Amino acid sequence: MKRIVITAFTLFLASSSFAQDKKMDAFISDLMSKMTLEEKIGQLNLSNNRMYVTAANTGNHDGGEDMLKAGKMGAYYGFMNHDKIKELQQTAVSTGHKIPLIFGMDVIHGAETVYPIPLAMSTSWNMNLIEESARMAAKEATAIGVNWVYSPMVDICRDARWGRIAEGAGEDPFLGGEIAKAYVHGYQGRDNKFGTDEVMVCVKHYALYGGAEAGRDYNTVNLSRQEALNGFMVPYREAAFAGAGSYMSSFNEFEGIPASINHYLLTELLRDQWKFKGFVVSDATAVTEVTQHGIGDLQEVSQRALRAGLDMDMNSNGFVTTLMKSYKEGKVSEADINLACRRILEAKYKLGLFQDPFRYIRDGAVEKEIFTPEQIAFARKAAQQSQVLLKNNNNILPLKKNAKIALVGPLANDKKNMAGCWAMSSHSSQCVSILEGVKAALKGGSVTYAEGSWLMNDSIIEKQLKSGFMGFMTGRVDPKPLHTKSQQEMIAEAVKIAQDADVIVACVGEINDMSGEGASRSNINIPDAQEDMLKALKATGKPLVVVLTTGRPLTLKWEDENADAILNTWQLGQEAGHAIADVLFGDVNPSGKLTTSFPRSVGQLPLYYNHKNTGRPHPDYAPYRKFTSCYIDELNGPLYPFGFGLSYTNYEYGKPTVSSSTLTKDGQITVSVDVKNTGSRDGEEVVQLYIQDIFATSTRPVQELRGFQRVAIKAGETKTVKFTLTQNDLKYYDHDLNYVCEPGEFKIMVGPNSRDVESISIQAL
Ligand code: BGC
DSSP states (O other): OHHHHHHHHHHHHHHHHHHHHHHHHHHHHHHHHTOOHHHHHHTTEEEEOTTOOOOSSOSOOOOOSHHHHTTOOSEEEOOOOHHHHHHHHHHHHTSTTOOOOEEEEOOSSOSSSOOOOHHHHHTTTOHHHHHHHHHHHHHHHHHHTOOEEOOOBOOOOOOTTSGGGGGSOOSOHHHHHHHHHHHHHHHHOTTOOOOTTOOEEEEEEETTGGGBGGGOTTOOBOOOHHHIIIIISHHHHHHHHTTOOEEEEOSSEETTEEGGGOHIIIIIIIIIITOOOSEEEEOTTHHHHHHHTTSOOHHHHHHHHHHHTOOBEESOOHHHHHHHHHHHTTSSOHHHHHHHHHHHHHHHHHTTTTTOTTTTOOTTHHHHHTTOHHHHHHHHHHHHHTOEEEEEGGGOOSOOTTOEEEEESTTTTOSGGGSOTTOTTOOGGGSOOHHHHHHHHOSSOEEEEEOOSOSOSOHHHHHHHHTHHHHHHHOOOOOSOSOSSOHHHHHHHHHHHHHTSSEEEEEEEOOGGGSSTTOOOSOOBSOHHHHHHHHHHHTTTSOEEEEEEOSSOOBOHHHHHHOSEEEEOOOOOTTHHHHHHHHHTTSSOOOOOOSSOBOSSGGGOSOOTTOOOOSSOOOTTOOOOTTSSOOSSSOSSOSBOTTOOBOSSOEEEOOOEESOSEEOSSOEEEEEEEEEEOSSSOEEEEEEEEEEESSOSSOOOSOEEEEEEEEEEOTTOEEEEEEEEEGGGGOEEOTTOOEEOOSEEEEEEEESSSSSOEEEEEEEO
16 A cells, blocks of 8 residues: 555656656747857856966956857856846846856855865765755855855765865765765755755766876876776766756866766766766866867867767857857757757756746845854864864873863964865854864863974975965965974974973864865875974873874874874864864764775875775785785785774674575665673764675675764663665676676675674675
């Protein structure tokens, strides 16, 4: 009976959405019948606020209205200004066919109120929190008039040298897929109906941008199609299944074809297989850049992009200046142009812009919706859950609120660099520094502060990095010397206050511009000057707590051997200082777990837990042995494994059990594990389930995450955590790219991280 009801309801929904689609089709057909081919091509053009440039190369970054008035603009991005958006929309709807504009923006970790960077958010493993972050960001974005966000960034990355690892959800495709869905649901609403405080997502960077060789930004991606589908594509796919409205094609090539002209990616996979119905925009100037890839001139690459399935050209002016010529020369058809134009008009229709072009541009919303107490409280909550405790010898943390603390390091009294790489609209004044956070939390204790060190010994690079984006673009670097004191003097000051304190809290790591776009590093250590300071502090013999600010995993060998505690706080957004103090003093019990492996040394990269076995495997933590797959001078295993993170309490895991040791084609089994909180504090634990396909027709990873649960467990309490598995969870893309579960033995592993697991076997029939 229940089944019949569901079926009838589903039919009703399908038929009503079918009727909606028919209405939309008729409306758009009618509109397009009145448009010239030039006007249709105009819809495929996207430009931006000229003050908002995120690409170094040439292109159309002119947000001027001439092209709009000439019917040559379908959308704009980069305007975080309600009045300007309103003015542009007014121009659009009083010109030609009165087609409204879409307004895009890089809303990546918050719109105005800044939340933790996405990599940090991913370490919460909290899908509700991530969904809420997107919903909260959408509220602020729509208050300004933005209705299209360039998020989620779902690129899987196995190489921490790549600065854009900060923008994604780490190295695992399954977790990445869950996170992608959470973002789509949060931004667009679970019904994808686009209320006035919901926005259309743009999933990026499609595809495989995070696979850049050597971690160098924009570099070649060289992956087999099978490895791409199994290891990298899942988040893009899951976003499509969740109803994502648009995608952004990436800068890199795949199989020798740049993504923006890659028919396999843009049409065969995305549309034919995943049934994506929205539109694809290029990344900024990505179409022009295809000429640099060596494919042809702007006309050639533009027509190839359109025919491959790219609908909108961001900043290249390629479509708007060459497609008409290509049409006349028979290189593109009217149908090609119509298809792209229709997809963009459909997006406008779905956003409700034809009914009301100003539905997102509500007067007074900015004053009411931005920086509300609710937003600030959310930023703090998100930051509390996005920290990972990596080391805590002798429970040195949490600190006592009446302690005498020496707070040192270049990131201790820094507001701006708490924000992270995509805090476009953040102002330093809104960010809470660690010093401010600690001061506010102390009760009876004291804090002394010293900057303690330069950011790095290379002061020329330090200056460039600190001059920020506009400094890079304009070459205008502040002529004032960066430091008035020598590195030695600064270290001496830090040592002096440390000698007088109960505990040293050293705030070190990366500033905003050391990760994100165009910020690859060949060494991913804590920069030399800061490490020298840490060594001098260690020599004082005082307990040393390292508070790490970073946009990427770092190599922390010295810190791991020498610090008493390491709290990785990433870049936590504007409430960083408060949220860090919440954890340092134990008001919040840390619960974050890594979503990227932390390498021991840069030579291990790329490093990822879900690697293959090889024919000569070598245990992760065993010393060098000739003729096995290992290094002479380094262990194979990471310093901190995927899934790892400590808490102020301890958890004891029982052995996993299964409801049946066989899994039939349509059946399911339950995997159960008891987790006991053996400490004296309540906590939240992320319980993880991994699988291994023991024998398959293709080689399979030694471990693959297939389930996780974040559970609250009170001190002394035991919880039985249950996971349901079906054959769907055991599937992979085989050598012929069929998505299959191959019968045979599977190992099921459960544990607090990818390294410390207990296993049990099952048979898939
Ligand atoms: C970045 C994208 C971003 C776009 C627009 C590009 O340089 O790769 O992530 O969305 O600029 O700002």
